[in-house]
Amino acid sequence: MVAAVIGFGSAEAADISGAGATFPYPIYAKWADTYKKETGNGLNYQSIGSGGGIKQIQARTVTFGASDAPLKPEQLEKDGLVQFPTVMGGVVPVVNLPGIKPGEITLDGQTLADIYQGKITSWDDAAIKKLNPDVNLPSTAIAVVHRSDGSGTSFIFTTYLSQVSKSWGDDVGAATAVEWPTGLGAKGNEGVSAGVTQTVGSIGYVEYAYAAQNNMTFTKLINKDGQTVSPEVPNFMAAAESADWANTPGYYIILTNEPGAKSWPITAATFILIPKQPKDDADAAEALKFFSWAYAKGDAAAAELHYIPMPDAVVENIKATWAKDIKGADGKPLYVEAK
Template sequence: MTMNFKPPRTDRRRALGLVLGSGLATGLGLIGPGPAWGASARVQGAGATFPSKVYARWAADYARQTGVDVRYQPTGSGNGIEQATRRSVDFAGSDVPLGPDALGQKRLVQIPTCVGGVVPVVNGFEPDRLRLTGEVLAAIFAGDIQRWDDARIATLNPGLSLPARRIVRVVRGDKSGSTEGLTRYLAGQSPAFAKQVGEGVMPAWPGEPLRAEGNDGMSALVRATPGAIGYVSYDRVVADGLAGVRLRNREGRWVAASEAGFRAAILHSPLYRDGSDTASLMDMRGPDSWPLTMTTFVLLDAAPATAAAVEPAMRFLYWCFLHGDALTQGTGFAPLPTAVQARLTARFAQVKPRDGQFPHYLSF
């Protein structure tokens, strides 16, 4: 199945320009000389750890081209939302989309950036060898299945030697979008999990699982703990050599996490069909779709005091729309489809500084 919905970079820039060419940019006064770039400019972001390595890659390339220093602290989605609300950063990252009411109350603009996957990872197995259904995975994280040689796991893995070892659950100790995504998926797969654990950025896990801070902390703790199971973003699986599991997707196929699997989930989602960027990408149809696929977002102040205050962050984020897709290749994430990106450029115009000036974020 061909899933290449990403045109060459020049075509993408042209496609994104179609939205602005209708008069939006000139009508708002967004195209113009604007203030010059310079090494003195600095952009500070914080929040979701899920996309932090991608943002670091984008920031490094942006700095090489513009001299602008962009720094992003992976503090977790919950903290990102809190910092965006306090206006203590120029932009924040979150894997948990806010609804219209929350965005209005907090006076924030929300823009999706890319798509990735949460991957259950284990210590004591070869990569992509262990098979788990959503229901069995839910029973493991709820603490109902406590040993790797449990009959429910053995039934899914004929011929695989299972260790006679206790399962050690590792969960996030911070408010995590990855946790919210995992628990949302598991609650949809298992009514028992939905009742016992529920879904959220920091649920009340039964028993006494080990707790890790951030994706990097999770990766380190799983690697150091025999019999452990945890969950990280796919890019950490690749970078850290972790053993991911195979999940049975909605089509009944056993799939390993991959960028192709994330793209397949996008193509079968409301995001691709009608641009519903806050719609879930979990458990999408498609033979290659990865069940635990998620969109990640950035948050901007919708009503900053001045245009000058928000321009550096808006310039960086808009540049990511034009160039970030090429930089996303090979990172473990998938870019948003071109048509979706073109529609979403209008979100930048929702930022309305209180000084009545318009940010010159298109001044490249």
């Protein structure tokens, strides 16, 4: 599937270039459209997957990279990058089973891992039936769909599977790209959404905005506290409640399998990567203006698309990081808070 691209801009306006994660593409597209109308400045964002975004910012071919898999502080230091979260959201299993409604099927982590390891191959398997005694499950073969590209969504998903399944952790592990034991690959959240929609009996995993926008059949999950939960913004928020952003170097926080009765177990933040010493000062300054605007004016749009805005205190901390760490060729901060 062709990567999704936001292309709002003209030769006369200041255009910001970015590339990476497909997880936040719906909200970045919404923000870009509104920002263009308000300021005349555009955003050219290529939704190519987190792996691609990391590579492009390391090569300095874009103003910023975007990744759902945060880089560790030592990697940020090595690459000369600043990292900060923009929004949080949930990754959800989605299925294509005629007659089954959204949220009608419940899975737990071990069963989900066994499906993705090829150990459970039919929808009427005893393990799935045990979790869904009142659902008329078909004998349809399970068609596994996973990401084919380097993906932060895959990093989140496989991190969760590694936490809940020793077999998955030992044999497959967690990464933006893994050796998938079974299934068909598709590019981007867009590709997985399309693959599941087109294949009866399939299961995939996508950022919740894609499931909601495409009216996909999501599953419920049993969380760390043993509670059955739905993918909803309050449950994403519950998973993020204990995150200590202010005291975590590089904002490196993973929100999967968090405790709490309401916590959605595959919750995540998505991140922006920008050089400490940008290739083009004006472009980097415009990118920071865009994200400052998004933090100030983009919360309602984020909520409409089922993302969680960053708390105000975290935003202030992020802006302080920009002012301290992102410098122009003259050594002065490229971001100065408007008075």
